[in-house]
Amino acid sequence: MIPYGRQNISEADIQAVVDALKSDFITQGPAIERFETAVAQYCQAKYAVAVNSATSALHIACLAAGLGPGDWLWTSPVTFVASANCGLYCGANVDFVDIDPTTYNLSVSALKAKLESARKAGKLPKVVIPVHLAGQSCEMEAIYRLSQEYGFTVIEDASHAIGGDYQGRKIGGCQFSDMTVFSFHPVKIVTTGEGGMVMTQDPALYRKLCLLRSHGITRDSAQMEQEPDGPWYYEQIDLGFNYRITDLQAALGASQMTRIDAFIRHRRELAAQYHQKLAQLPLTLPHQHPDTESAWHLYVIRLQLEKLSLSHRDVFEQLRAAGIGVNLHYMPVHTQPYYCKLGFQQDDFPAAMQYYREAISLPIYYDLSDAQQDQIVVALKSILNP
Numbered sequence: 001m002i003p004y005g006r007q008n009i010s011e012a013d014i015q016a017v018v019d020a021l022k023s024d025f026i027t028q029g030p031a032i033e034r035f036e037t038a039v040a041q042y043c044q045a046k047y048a049v050a051v052n053s054a055t056s057a058l059h060i061a062c063l064a065a066g067l068g069p070g071d072w073l074w075t076s077p078v079t080f081v082a083s084a085n086c087g088l089y090c091g092a093n094v095d096f097v098d099i100d101p102t103t104y105n106l107s108v109s110a111l112k113a114k115l116e117s118a119r120k121a122g123k124l125p126k127v128v129i130p131v132h133l134a135g136q137s138c139e140m141e142a143i144y145r146l147s148q149e150y151g152f153t154v155i156e157d158a159s160h161a162i163g164g165d166y167q168g169r170k171i172g173g174c175q176f177s178d179m180t181v182f183s184f185h186p187v188k189i190v191t192t193g194e195g196g197m198v199m200t201q202d203p204a205l206y207r208k209l210c211l212l213r214s215h216g217i218t219r220d221s222a223q224m225e226q227e228p229d230g231p232w233y234y235e236q237i238d239l240g241f242n243y244r245i246t247d248l249q250a251a252l253g254a255s256q257m258t259r260i261d262a263f264i265r266h267r268r269e270l271a272a273q274y275h276q277k278l279a280q281l282p283l284t285l286p287h288q289h290p291d292t293e294s295a296w297h298l299y300v301i302r303l304q305l306e307k308l309s310l311s312h313r314d315v316f317e318q319l320r321a322a323g324i325g326v327n328l329h330y331m332p333v334h335t336q337p338y339y340c341k342l343g344f345q346q347d348d349f350p351a352a353m354q355y356y357r358e359a360i361s362l363p364i365y366y367d368l369s370d371a372q373q374d375q376i377v378v379a380l381k382s383i384l385n386p
């Protein structure tokens with residue numbers, strides 16, 4: 001089976017992890033800062049806080065934004081559940097903003113309309129999490145303008161999007177947001193096995209994120225509430241977690257970052273080839289907003305079902321039977337049983353549901369060869385035009 005995504009591990013990556021294993025520190029050593037600096041420089045962000053997953057990163061980003069009971073967090077329904085769960089972890093309420101039917105990202109016009117009615121109802125969100133689906137940036141300038149008008153914090157969920165560009169700059173520089181979160185899960189663009197990172201330009205958010213990552217403990221006397229009574233002294237000044245990443249993982253991440261441009265270049269080549277080779281089929285291919293250059297974590301096609309005698313499920317199953325490990329990103333979060341119990345109805349977000357009925361993610365990853373891609377194209381052609 002050709003998977004929809006997989007990691008690329010080089011000999012240099014392996015050596016970097018072995019070196020970390022043989023060093024004095026296998027956690028909280030120098031590799032973490034090296035990894036954070038590499039990502040911060042790549043994205044032109046001032047601060048980076050590496051943690052053990054993007055889920056942890058989203059949680060502490062929400063806490064740093066002050067999200068708590070009684071507050072609202074809004075995100076896209078077409079995302080992984082973690083983009084919404086982070087609000088529930090903080091005791092806040094979660095709601096969704098329907099997607100744009102062309103980019104599949106959170107719709108700016110739907111956001112605007114929802115903000116207007118939320119203002120009248122006195123239920124404005126404290127945090128909005130735009131998700132850069134498949135690696136294509138949301139319309140961040142417009143979302144940022146709305147954040148200024150309505151007073152919410154913007155946390156970009158860029159789990160798919162490290163290496164992507166928006167208005168000619170790398171995603172992660174937080175030009176139009178307060179914080180940006182990356183994931184380093186193995187199917188994502190850069191991996192540490194498990195891992196995540198929060199990027200920010202704001203020193204106060206940075207200090208708060210560092211505290212939350214490690215139990216709320218500080219050894220910085222400038223942050224302490226009392227006089228140290230000895231060299232052993234540290235203070236817990238907040239309620240944090242153990243969300244730390246290890247040096248082994250960070251060593252892998254830093255080594256991977258030296259190849260990120262090659263990763264992105266090949267994903268863009270594969271996407272361009274799909275565009276060209278699938279153009280004649282009854283499919284809607286991924287539309288690219290002119291302000292964006294995707295990192296191509298996913299290549300999502302939509303079936304033009306009115307032109308087909310097969311169902312969405314038939315096409316999906318026949319591709320799997322042909323050895324193509326297609327997937328569906330995502331079942332809309334509001335349709336999950338846990339969210340249904342919170343009161344959401346299937347048809348609350350019609351554009352998300354329409355997307356769900358038609359979308360299929362084709363394999364795209366650094367090691368996917370031209371021959372494998374041709375095999376996928378041939379299989380798709382024979383299924384759609386028998």
Ligand SMILES: *Cc1c(COP(=O)(O)O)cnc(C)c1O
Nearest residue numbers: 053054055080082159183184185
């Ligand atoms: C993968 C992913 C996450 C969670 O990432 P982990 O590192 O596995 O915790 C969050 N949001 C989106 C959009 C993702 O794709």
